[in-house]
Amino acid sequence: MNPFFNTDAATLSPVALFLQADWVVKAVMIGLLLASIWTWAIIIAFSRRVARTRREMAKFERDFWAADDIDAFYKVHGTSELPSARVFAAGVSEWRNSTAASPIDKSGTRERLATAMGASVAAEIDHLSDRLNILATVGSVAPFVGLFGTVWGIMRSFTSIASAQNTSLAVVAPGIAEALFATAIGLFAAIPAVIAYNRFSHGVNRVEASLNRFADGFHATLSRQLDGAR
Template sequence: MNPVFNMDGATLSPVALFLQADWVVKFVMAGLLLASIWTWALIIAFWRRIGRTRKAMARFERDFWKAEDIDVFYKAEGENDLPSARVFAAGVTEWRRSTAGGTIDKNGTRERLATSMGAATAGEIDKLSDRLNILATVGSVAPFVGLFGTVWGIMRSFTSIASAQNSSLAVVAPGIAEALFATAIGLFAAIPAVIAYNRFSHGINRIEAALNRFADGFHTTLSRQLDGSR
């Protein structure tokens, strides 16, 4: 470590702090920077995905409730790659299987319809939530990784004091600056991850609620048809 530490703007720049840091602190900083980049990539991907999904689901459900014939609508939209379309397809598939025979078990059909659409809803939510746990992991782990860099930098400062037998700012400041910079990078990675995780979890919960409402409404429609059948 360089015992001379000029406290000017250039020396205190992020690049300079990284270059003069110990290899352990460099490793911590690099890992946190990569985690931050990964976090922002996930944030952008989730933001676009959830936004597109909600708009497409609203359009699909609007068209569904306007449709006069379920079979015709199924032929047109049944293969659509949307959560609501998959729930709809699961309901239609179970309906056709349960009503294919001569005698229809109405109560059993209702239960199977609810189960199949509920399973489809759960599966779609699992797909939407994929990799969301990464944001939670970064948000909870990054501050502690940064804290490790902080502790290591402070340990280097005390070692420098013991080696130089001098407690002046020129000896202590480099390790302290590196330590604080590692902490800052950890917070820079963790704070957006926590905010995004909470926000996207709320968005996914809203999509799940919309899917459940759609499934309940479709289940009610099919139940009316069961009441009119023999």
């Protein structure tokens, strides 16, 4: 029989440790396992999302800088859901509103363009990183939840030892192992969450830097057009 699925407590297999645990410790283990599954689901989905977003943003920016007519480009790409497209749309919208009146307030237009695109960049980054708080929460809380299960299990083991009046290793080991298994599951959930959070935070920062560079370049383009306007 596979030792992993052996239900004999003496084997200290994960299944045996779970089955022999107190109901409180079982609840902790189940909660941590669900948190681990949720964490991995977020990791897989977020990694794909960031990679796809960066790839499509790079293509959008190449097409934009190669375009000759901003208005024609806006008609085709202005409704795209890409972060860089939304920053572009925010800049175009503010440009049209600010230059509709005559005479044009050039200084005020530049400030409003920067504000509009800066706000759009911030909104896109908030939207992109909305799941990172879950990874941060799991990474910081899961070890303590596992520790709670361990403390509860050890208290139960000591109570059983006192009742049986037997301190032999054969009596103590299974209960202690059940308790420590909760901490192990807590670390199993927390470690990938912390690593993924740090990695994805770096990825989001790179997306933000790319958006800011695009916004600055687009602002400079519009500013040059503004210099030629009357």
